Amino acid sequence: MNARREGDAAVQSYRRAQQRLRDGGKDVSSEQRLIRIEDALDALLDGLVKQREQIGSGVAVDVAGHTLAARARSRR
Structure with a gap:
């Protein structure tokens, strides 16, 4: 959800820049x-800062998923 929100905010910033020009x-x-x-x-x-935050949110979700999967595998 955070990644989507940050991505939407980045698009808004890019459009604001475009409109200003x-x-x-x-x-x-x-x-x-x-x-x-x-x-x-x-x-x-x-917009670039917000895009970086979007990438960070996506990576955090990935890491959490892999960590949970590794824990589940080790418990078997």
């Missing part, structure tokens, strides 16, 4: 464009 038009100032790019990079990096 699309905001405005060609008639915006260089300063406004720079601010949009900074905001998009911030959202992109946030």
Whole structure:
């Protein structure tokens, strides 16, 4: 469940970055464009952190499953 939640949060961050880059038009100032790019990079990096957390959650589930299976095998 944690992996899914983190994955969904990563997708939201990526979409926020994408939307921020699309905001405005060609008639915006260089300063406004720079601010949009900074905001998009911030959202992109946030998404990468959340994706890393998603991977960590998946690995934790894997380790728990293997540990339980090994214990069950040793009890036989």
